[in-house]
Amino acid sequence: MNVAHLGFILASYIIAIVAIGGLAAGIWLEYRRLQRELAQYGDAQRERDSAP
Amino acid sequence: MLKYANPTFFLGLAGRLLPWLAGATALTLAIGMWGAFFYAPADYQQGQTVRIMYIHVPSAWLAMFCYATMAASALGTLVWRHPLADAAQKAAAPIGAVFTFVCLVTGSLWGKPMWGTWWVWDARLTSVLVLFVIYLGLIALWQTIEDSSRAARAAAILTLVGVINLPIIKFSVDWWNTLHQPASVFRMDGPTIAPSMLWPLLVMGIAFTLLFTTLHVMSTRNEILRRRLRRLAIQAAAGEAQARPAHRLSTSESAP
Numbered sequence: 001m002n003v004a005h006l007g008f009i010l011a012s013y014i015i016a017i018v019a020i021g022g023l024a025a026g027i028w029l030e031y032r033r034l035q036r037e038l039a040q041y042g043d044a045q046r047e048r049d050s051a052p
Numbered sequence: 053m054l055k056y057a058n059p060t061f062f063l064g065l066a067g068r069l070l071p072w073l074a075g076a077t078a079l080t081l082a083i084g085m086w087g088a089f090f091y092a093p094a095d096y097q098q099g100q101t102v103r104i105m106y107i108h109v110p111s112a113w114l115a116m117f118c119y120a121t122m123a124a125s126a127l128g129t130l131v132w133r134h135p136l137a138d139a140a141q142k143a144a145a146p147i148g149a150v151f152t153f154v155c156l157v158t159g160s161l162w163g164k165p166m167w168g169t170w171w172v173w174d175a176r177l178t179s180v181l182v183l184f185v186i187y188l189g190l191i192a193l194w195q196t197i198e199d200s201s202r203a204a205r206a207a208a209i210l211t212l213v214g215v216i217n218l219p220i221i222k223f224s225v226d227w228w229n230t231l232h233q234p235a236s237v238f239r240m241d242g243p244t245i246a247p248s249m250l251w252p253l254l255v256m257g258i259a260f261t262l263l264f265t266t267l268h269v270m271s272t273r274n275e276i277l278r279r280r281l282r283r284l285a286i287q288a289a290a291g292e293a294q295a296r297p298a299h300r301l302s303t304s305e306s307a308p
Contacts, residue, residue, distance in 0.1 A: 005101045005165050012104045012158040016111070019157075020263070023150045027270045034277040041284045 057128075057136045059276045066273045073266040080259035087252030095249075104162040106253060109237070110260035111155035115183060116218055118148030118264060122190075123215045126208035136272075138204040139279070141211065142194055143271035147264060149187035156180060167231060175224035176232035179217060186214040200279075 088106035095102035122144045128137025159177070160170045171177065190207055197203035225234045236244045243250055 005099060008101060008161045008165050009103050012107060012161045015157050015161075016107045016154045019150050019154050023147065024267060024270075027267060027274060030274050031270065031277070034274060034281060037281055038277060038284070041281070041288070 057134055059136055059139070062136060063273060063276060066269050070266065070269060073262060073269065077259060077262040077266050080255060080262055084252055084256035084259045087255055092249045092252045093246075098166060101162060101165055102249070104158055106256050108155060108158040108162060109253060110256045111151050111158060112180070113257055114260045114264050115148060115152040115155050115180065116221060117261065118144050118151060118268075119183065119186075119211075119214070119218060121268070122148065122211050126211040129204050129208040130212075135279075136276075138200075138208070139275040140268070140272050141204075141207065143275045144268055145187055145190045145194070147267050147271060149184065149191065151260075151264070152180065152184040152187060156184060172231050174230040174232055175228040176221065176230050179221045179224050183214075183217055183221060186210075186217065190214075 084106070088103055092103075092106070094100050122141045125137045125141035125144065128134050129141060156177075159180075163172075164170050190210060193207050193210060194203050197206060222235075224230060225232055237250070237253065245253070
């Protein structure tokens, strides 16, 4: 295998994995953050409802 | 149909579907990568560089497929004004932009050793670059317009205008004299590539489609939750604003 071309092949796969993996990780982390914030609202609502 | 497009129904469905979608994506990606690296032979002209095709071509398909999905959602936004259609369209734009970016970069990395250049302004490359710019423009549009219903309408109109670029991308290699090779898989007279190269490419195409579906469902779910959170924040702020004048009134009444 031509070593110079191997670099092009590796670079292609690494860029694809980093770009798509980064996107997937970003979407997952955003989901976790949204869940946390919604849970806070839920807790605050429960506190208001249970207040005398 | 509209019952299944209910945001609450969608959230439940997404929770049940996502583990299966993620598993199917991982499995087909593993089979496709094995096929691309260990089953498919080196090309007689391109040598081992042909392995770049197994991510470049599915990325290109998905860049266009994602835009077609957005166009269908844009119709849903404009015709039925369905909130899930707008959420699905907004969620798809960054995914489409990433697939188009991967397509452009891997194409460039293939072009340098094969064509001797990173980039040429031929019709296929330029029209895919235009697609990438449209994706960025749509993302910017949603970020810029604060009123979400106005942003949805504007983005839907821009998306439908941009659909004209899809047939230009597809047929650019037939309509103009381009450096980019003509279609070799989806042709009227059948694929022109060897079956040993074709099936890993098709498996990678299926894997990328499953990957897009997984990411799109996840991202649409995020968009629904983000809107729900914004609504709760507005309700909480409105509740505080109502409480404040009442408090002031009660203090002025108690004053001597």
